[in-house]
Amino acid sequence: MKVGLIQVDGKMPNLALMKLSRYHKNKGDDVRIIDLSSLRIDKWYGSKIFMGGSGYDIKSKLPESIECLVPDYEKFNVDYSIGFSSRGCIRNCKFCIVSEKEGKIREVDMDWIKHSKVILLDNNFLASPKWKEKLQHFIDNKIKVNFNQGLDIRLITEENAEVLAKVKYYDRNFIKRRIYFAWDDMKYEKAVRKGIKTLINAGIKPSHLMFYILVGYNSTHKEDMKRFEIIREYGADPYIQIYNNRKDDKWIRNFARWVNKRLYKVCEFKDYKRNKR
Numbered sequence: 001m002k003v004g005l006i007q008v009d010g011k012m013p014n015l016a017l018m019k020l021s022r023y024h025k026n027k028g029d030d031v032r033i034i035d036l037s038s039l040r041i042d043k044w045y046g047s048k049i050f051m052g053g054s055g056y057d058i059k060s061k062l063p064e065s066i067e068c069l070v071p072d073y074e075k076f077n078v079d080y081s082i083g084f085s086s087r088g089c090i091r092n093c094k095f096c097i098v099s100e101k102e103g104k105i106r107e108v109d110m111d112w113i114k115h116s117k118v119i120l121l122d123n124n125f126l127a128s129p130k131w132k133e134k135l136q137h138f139i140d141n142k143i144k145v146n147f148n149q150g151l152d153i154r155l156i157t158e159e160n161a162e163v164l165a166k167v168k169y170y171d172r173n174f175i176k177r178r179i180y181f182a183w184d185d186m187k188y189e190k191a192v193r194k195g196i197k198t199l200i201n202a203g204i205k206p207s208h209l210m211f212y213i214l215v216g217y218n219s220t221h222k223e224d225m226k227r228f229e230i231i232r233e234y235g236a237d238p239y240i241q242i243y244n245n246r247k248d249d250k251w252i253r254n255f256a257r258w259v260n261k262r263l264y265k266v267c268e269f270k271d272y273k274r275n276k277r
Contacts, residue, residue: 001027006034012119012148012172015082016062018071031075070112080117080146080174085110086128091152093184095217095243098123110134117144117174126155135163144168150180150212154188156195161202169208177208184214186223189230196234206235213259216252217243224252225269228259 003024005017021031061067071082088102105127118138125131125147138145145167164179171178179199183192192211200206211231215224224240231238240256247253258264258272 013076021072022069081115082119083112089124090127153181153195165203182212209236216246
C-alpha cells in the first residue's frame with residue numbers, strides 16, 4: 001500500500017506523523033512525506049479523507065500500537081530524538097488544552113531516545129516525580145536537551161536549579177544555550193523573580209533564559225510592558241506570544257514585533273510606534 005503523510009505546519013517534524021511512518025514501514029508499506037510547512041499560506045482548503053490532531057478533535061490520539069513506536073527518524077532525516085518523558089500537567093490554565101486533553105501528569109517510557117540530542121515535548125517536565133533521575137541521565141550520557149515546551153518557573157528550587165546548570169540545554173537548533181520558561185500572568189511576579197534569581201545563583205547565565213510572555217488573554221498593555229521590563233531587568237530574553245493570534249489589537253501586534261525582532265535593543269517602543277511603516 002502507498003501511504004502519504006502530509007505535514008501542513010510546524011517547524012519541527014510532526015511526532016504523530018513520524019510514528020505513523022514507522023508503523024506503515026514496519027508493515028512494508030511505501031511511505032511518502034509531503035511537507036507543506038514551508039509554504040506561506042494563510043488559509044487551506046482540502047478534501048478530508050483522514051485527518052487528526054488536537055486542532056481537529058481535542059480527544060484524538062494515536063492507537064496505542066502506534067503511540068508506543070519509536071519515531072521514524074530516518075524517513076524524516078533528523079539527527080535528534082523527539083518525544084515525551086511525561087504527559088499531562090499539574091496546572092489547569094484556562095487558555096491551555098493540556099489538562100483537558102492529557103489529564104494529570106504521568107510518566108512515559110523514554111526508549112524513543114536514540115541520539116545524543118533530544119527535543120523534549122513535556123508540558124511540565126519539572127512536575128514529574130522523576131525529574132532528577134531524568135536530568136541525571138542526560139548529564140551522565142552527555143545528551144544535549146531542548147526543553148521545547150518550556151519549564152515551569154514556579155517549580156524552580158535550589159536543588160533542581162543546581163542540576164539544571166549541569167545539563168547541556170540548547171535551543172531547538174542545538175546552537176545556542178537556552179532554557180525556556182513562560183510568564184502568563186502578572187500575579188506570578190514574585191515567583192518569577194525568585195526563580196530567575198535561583199537559576200542565576202546556581203550558575204546559569206541570564207542570557208541563557210528565554211521567557212514566553214502571553215499577551216492578549218487577561219492582561220493589560222501596562223502589565224504586558226511591565227513583564228517585558230522585568231525579564232530584561234535580569235538580562236534574560238523575552239518572547240511575546242499573542243493569545244489566539246489576535247488581530248483586533250494593534251498595540252499588541254506592534255509590541256510583539258518590537259520585542260520578538262529585538263528592536264528594543266535599538267529604539268524605545270514609543271519611537272518604534274511613531275516611525276514604523
